[in-house]
Amino acid sequence: MSKIPYKIYLEENEIPTQWYNVRADMKNKPAPLLNPGTLQPMTAEELEGVFCADLVAQELDNDTPYIDIPQEILDFYKMYRPSPLVRAYCLEKKLGTSAKIYYKFEGNNTSGSHKLNSAIAQAYYAKKQGLKGVTTETGAGQWGTALSMACAYFDLDCKVYMVKVSYEQKPFRREVMRTYGASVTPSPSMETEVGKKILAEHPGTTGSLGCAISEAVEKAVSTEGYRYVLGSVLNQVLLHQSIIGLETKTALDKIGEKPDIIIGCAGGGSNLGGLVSPFMGEKLRGESDYRIIAIEPSSCPSFTRGKFAYDFCDTGMVCPLAKMYTLGSGFIPAPNHAGGLRYHGMSSILSQLYHDGLMEARSYKQTEVFEAAELFARSEGILPAPESSHAIKGAIDEALKCKESGEEKTIVFGLTGTGYFDMVAYEKFHDGEMTDYVPTDEEIRAYLEKLPKTE
Ligand SMILES: *Cc1c(COP(=O)(O)O)cnc(C)c1O
Numbered sequence: 001m002s003k004i005p006y007k008i009y010l011e012e013n014e015i016p017t018q019w020y021n022v023r024a025d026m027k028n029k030p031a032p033l034l035n036p037g038t039l040q041p042m043t044a045e046e047l048e049g050v051f052c053a054d055l056v057a058q059e060l061d062n063d064t065p066y067i068d069i070p071q072e073i074l075d076f077y078k079m080y081r082p083s084p085l086v087r088a089y090c091l092e093k094k095l096g097t098s099a100k101i102y103y104k105f106e107g108n109n110t111s112g113s114h115k116l117n118s119a120i121a122q123a124y125y126a127k128k129q130g131l132k133g134v135t136t137e138t139g140a141g142q143w144g145t146a147l148s149m150a151c152a153y154f155d156l157d158c159k160v161y162m163v164k165v166s167y168e169q170k171p172f173r174r175e176v177m178r179t180y181g182a183s184v185t186p187s188p189s190m191e192t193e194v195g196k197k198i199l200a201e202h203p204g205t206t207g208s209l210g211c212a213i214s215e216a217v218e219k220a221v222s223t224e225g226y227r228y229v230l231g232s233v234l235n236q237v238l239l240h241q242s243i244i245g246l247e248t249k250t251a252l253d254k255i256g257e258k259p260d261i262i263i264g265c266a267g268g269g270s271n272l273g274g275l276v277s278p279f280m281g282e283k284l285r286g287e288s289d290y291r292i293i294a295i296e297p298s299s300c301p302s303f304t305r306g307k308f309a310y311d312f313c314d315t316g317m318v319c320p321l322a323k324m325y326t327l328g329s330g331f332i333p334a335p336n337h338a339g340g341l342r343y344h345g346m347s348s349i350l351s352q353l354y355h356d357g358l359m360e361a362r363s364y365k366q367t368e369v370f371e372a373a374e375l376f377a378r379s380e381g382i383l384p385a386p387e388s389s390h391a392i393k394g395a396i397d398e399a400l401k402c403k404e405s406g407e408e409k410t411i412v413f414g415l416t417g418t419g420y421f422d423m424v425a426y427e428k429f430h431d432g433e434m435t436d437y438v439p440t441d442e443e444i445r446a447y448l449e450k451l452p453k454t455e
Helices: 053-060 071-080 089-095 116-128 142-154 164-169 171-179 193-201 209-221 235-254 270-284 348-355 366-380 386-405 420-430 441-448
Strands: 018-020 066-068 085-087 100-105 133-138 157-163 183-187 226-228 261-265 291-297 307-312 321-326 360-364 410-415
Touching: 018 235, 018 270, 053 116, 053 235, 071 116, 085 235, 089 100, 089 366, 089 386, 100 235, 100 386, 116 133, 116 142, 116 235, 133 142, 133 209, 142 157, 142 171, 157 164, 157 171, 157 209, 164 171, 164 183, 171 183, 183 209, 193 209, 209 226, 235 270, 235 348, 235 410, 261 270, 261 386, 270 291, 270 348, 270 410, 291 386, 321 348, 360 366, 360 386, 366 386, 366 420, 386 410
Parallel strands: 100 410, 133 157, 133 226, 157 183, 261 291, 261 410, 291 360
Antiparallel strands: 018 066, 085 100, 307 321
16 A cells, blocks of 8 residues: 555545535534524624624524535635645654544635635625625734735735734734734723723733624624624534534545544634534434544633633623623633633534534643644744644643553644744743743632523
């Protein structure tokens, strides 16, 4: 048998032309978003005040398994997809493991992450609806960058509220966004009512995704011709990100490979949800079994230490409530360098699947994550994003377990992006100045006690 190549490519006719909606195969559907005023499920009409109409339809669709990807989006995907699936021969050798390791690399576009997969879809539907522009928040800056690229492509206005700590730590991300025509405001800001309120209550706060979401939503609903778009957490985002998993599955099928373990980092759950969707579908239908592991930072441990409950998606409590694993919408994590994983909640889809025992979760401290990042960079050549490095650490640990037991498991993980804009974090790590903040039980309990009462 010929050796499996380093990169498994797809032919033109193997590229997916439909997204896969894992909700269609879930027996226990994810709980609906609730109106924060009435605590009743949000209707399409209510959601359409905030989101584009076609995206609302996708958000509420729990039944259609496959949804056609519009031609305009397929054309854009062609610029940077299919993304490579790589056999990590060099890492395997370095570890001396009997496991086979593959990673799906989503960092091969200017925005540097998987977020572009959903950004282009959301911009497309906004344009189709005849809107002037969209507002959003960004944490580490990857989503804002992706959305500004997508908006430039469709000639839409793009207004980004960027978490203040990232705005200051990552000035280059801001300039990339401005290059693509977006306007970028550090959050919390004095531009919105909710921003003013948060600043009055927490002067000097470095912000959080939850705060920035509140500001972006307020701006969208108060400006004619604008809607709000979100880069993670929502059902529609997982749907768009299923392109990652569909390509991965096609490539693995082609070489006759079946993963035993699938690993991804989890901030709001979109890359992991996208990567695992087709595999989870088989698992839900009883066709195959896979171990699926979510990796999160110990500083923001939604799955591993949060509660499965209805909560606000934002700090300002203006957004609908989602049922999810949450640390409480008031939770502002320590300034961990994996900005994209600093969100208090988690996708409702993944939360339900985790609750039903269909996947596992694990958390790591940031210095051990950076050790894994460095090992990976030195063996596989790619400089990984801190977020992605959580998945690397998870994969390395599983591979080392195989080394001990001699098992030949096949491990697939999502390498979500590159770390070129995270060199301040790498610098801290190299200079021995990186800290490992882990919230105490009391801290977490205090936020969980403030969860909204919905029953
Ligand atoms: C945003 C981001 C993440 C986390 O977001 P998910 O929605 O959980 O996928 C992970 N990696 C990178 C590179 C990101 O930009």
